[in-house]
Amino acid sequence: MHRLMLMRFIIDVDNCENVISEVAVQKLKLTTEPHPASYSLAWLKQGNEICVTSHVFVTFSISSAYRNSVWCDVVPMDACHLLLGRPWQFDRDVCHEGRRNVYTFTFSGKKIVLLPSEDAQCMSSVGDSSNLLSRSLFVREMLAEGVVLLLVGTEVTGVSTVPITSEEADLHPKVATSISEFQDVFPANLPQGLPLLRDIQHQIDLVPRASLPNRPHYRMSSAEHEELRRQVEELVQKGYIKESLSPCAVPALLVPKKDGSYRMCVDSRVINKIIVR
Known part of the structure; x- marks a missing residue:
């Protein structure tokens, strides 16, 4: 034999x-x-x-x-x-x-x-840290050893006690699980006000004697203008922004999102050209 x-x-x-x-x-x-x-x-x-x-x-x-x-x-x-x-x-x-x-x-x-290294070549497409075998290598190993131990992984339901929202359902399962586990890190609404002052305060310095830009605002409809005003007032009320004391002005605009709402964006391309890198 x-x-x-x-x-x-x-x-x-x-x-x-x-x-x-x-x-x-x-x-x-x-x-x-x-x-x-x-x-x-x-x-x-x-x-x-x-x-x-x-x-x-x-x-x-x-x-x-x-x-x-x-x-x-x-x-x-x-x-x-x-x-x-x-x-x-x-x-x-x-x-x-x-x-x-x-x-x-x-x-x-x-x-x-x-x-x-034939085995290394068979596994090179799935990463260096992988423990996968090709079918031919598995058959040869099975014939050589005569014993095969099979480990089957099954999904366990009912472990998570925090319900997953519809937004989290569209995320990758690992990301959705992390968000559910650390709900306190991902609140629906941020607390009002800015963080406390730190020992080191940062500021953006402009190039000396640079010409300060004052761009006109973008044209928008009355509905868009009202939405922009609402968002600004809400941010001022929560303490996230305050009245600017800068001698230059940059325009703001609204970008539509998938759900029909608007995201406010600030066009800082011109001011970025004269800041100290």
Whole structure:
């Protein structure tokens, strides 16, 4: 019976042997053989040498285009399951492009190109922090492990005690939830009056000896003029604005909103040209 396993592999141009991890050998239940020439490795675990005493004949495939069998030395390592060193690269006449980190070789008359990190490429379109798998990778992982744990998220109703208004219903669900949670931060009407005076007061300075603009007001209908007067009086009553002492004047205009009401705007384009940046 053939056993399948989704393996992580590394191609190392500096390694003189093909290496497979003990974990992969145990999962695949491969039959090892005594190594014809035992030797020691020190790079796998700093400070301790590992004695290689066995090797195994491993058959592996990369997608459906390439399938090969190689002899690999069995060692305890967790960096990957399979490490393909110079023997495999010599047999396949592999060409490494350092700038693109791509390995190219010919197999059965076909050109095989190995791109870096297949899993990372499959997830690159959904973000670096994503834990999503493509369908093919999921199937391979399921065949290798044999067990799949499924976590299903369901919407919980009746948790929020604050009703959502019609305006909030048009917002993104996360935004509407935040507004409902912090109702005191988003009151329907602002408190009257301006905040208390602070230690530092700011002002807008004009360029010295600049010509002060005095623009005429925009033409508007009697209804628009009445609406502008109403909004100004309301703002004065609430303490949001006060009579201007500026020697220059800038016009105000009304812009219609979607609900039919008007938003008052101040045309400060001319005065902005002579302020100190």
